[in-house]
Amino acid sequence: MKILLVEDDPQQAAYICKGLQEAGHIVDVAADGRDGLFLATTESYDVLVLDRMLPRVDGLTVLRTLRASNVATPVVILSALGEVDDRVAGLRAGGDDYLVKPFSLIELVARLEALARRGAASREGTPNTRLAVADLEMDLLRRSVTRGGRKIDLKPKEFQLLEFLLRHSEQVVTRAMLLEAVWNYHFDPQTNVIDVHISNLRAKIDLPGLSPLIHTVRGAGYRLSADVA
Numbered sequence: 001m002k003i004l005l006v007e008d009d010p011q012q013a014a015y016i017c018k019g020l021q022e023a024g025h026i027v028d029v030a031a032d033g034r035d036g037l038f039l040a041t042t043e044s045y046d047v048l049v050l051d052r053m054l055p056r057v058d059g060l061t062v063l064r065t066l067r068a069s070n071v072a073t074p075v076v077i078l079s080a081l082g083e084v085d086d087r088v089a090g091l092r093a094g095g096d097d098y099l100v101k102p103f104s105l106i107e108l109v110a111r112l113e114a115l116a117r118r119g120a121a122s123r124e125g126t127p128n129t130r131l132a133v134a135d136l137e138m139d140l141l142r143r144s145v146t147r148g149g150r151k152i153d154l155k156p157k158e159f160q161l162l163e164f165l166l167r168h169s170e171q172v173v174t175r176a177m178l179l180e181a182v183w184n185y186h187f188d189p190q191t192n193v194i195d196v197h198i199s200n201l202r203a204k205i206d207l208p209g210l211s212p213l214i215h216t217v218r219g220a221g222y223r224l225s226a227d228v229a
Contacts, residue, residue, distance in 0.1 A: 001046040001116050002026045006036030006062065007078070008054050016049065019105040033057030040066055045073050046116045049108070052079035052090065060093045067094035070141065074115035076108070131166035134226035136205060136213055138166055152204050157182065161197050162205075165214070165224035174221040198222060
């Protein structure tokens, strides 16, 4: 594994670093929160070992900043603060594990290896969180939509409808498919709800001067495609 250790106590850092290296791992060390945050956001690591009480930027702030920046690297928090409230605060800030000082180095290594295995398995099974057709992009994590870099504000049902169209881009989707996927109807309610929402989507996405992306397939349904044919 490639591990980032953020620990301000030189003796403790040397001890942990030596133990991890003897276990066959590559270790980078940062002595304060600011340097740790820089390394964690500019380098790729399998796991992070993060002391909670750090100079310049404290450990929980580092952790919250990482998670807000969508850095999902597993993190083990090290701290002398071992009360239940302290551990809960660390986990809620985005930590994956919490180890109270003093701790066993063997246990730390075992926990890091377990986290790395889970992280690898999670990455292999992680679904795509970005959908796109031409210059239309949807970020499922941020719940945002842009076209040509311009943000588009959508209502919840409009977002769901567009997500379904994007997931089935270049395919014809029927009214029945849309009713079931977006409105959870397993019958035709004989309303114009789809027409209204498609019209609203077109007004926000297919602006004048832009190539239309939402196409009506007469007698069949709709298709989201950059191809106007």
